[in-house]
Amino acid sequence: MTIKSGNLVGSDDAHPASGLVEVEGNVVRLVDVQISEAPDGRVFLSKDFEQATGISLGNLQGFTGSHDYPIPGGTDVNDYNTILIWCDQFSVPIGKVQL
Numbered sequence: 580m581t582i583k584s585g586n587l588v589g590s591d592d593a594h595p596a597s598g599l600v601e602v603e604g605n606v607v608r609l610v611d612v613q614i615s616e617a618p619d620g621r622v623f624l625s626k627d628f629e630q631a632t633g634i635s636l637g638n639l640q641g642f643t644g645s646h647d648y649p650i651p652g653g654t655d656v657n658d659y660n661t662i663l664i665w666c667d668q669f670s671v672p673i674g675k676v677q678l
Contacts, residue, residue: 622639
């Protein structure tokens, strides 16, 4: 059962992105995503698109397709309302989702 979901969008014109993001149980699932390529991509569970206070779910597994990211145990997903796809090398968002 999906708890939260939203549509992935790019952070700006230079970073287009699309696809569906679902939070189900202890997993964030990126479904049929298309994300502009950037070095050192990461996935963050965040509140109000704030990467610095978000929870890293690990390295982006790919710029296309579907991927699962485990949420660390003890995390209350209700405390978070956004997902960020983050370029760590340049410290900029490349995709975002309002859940």
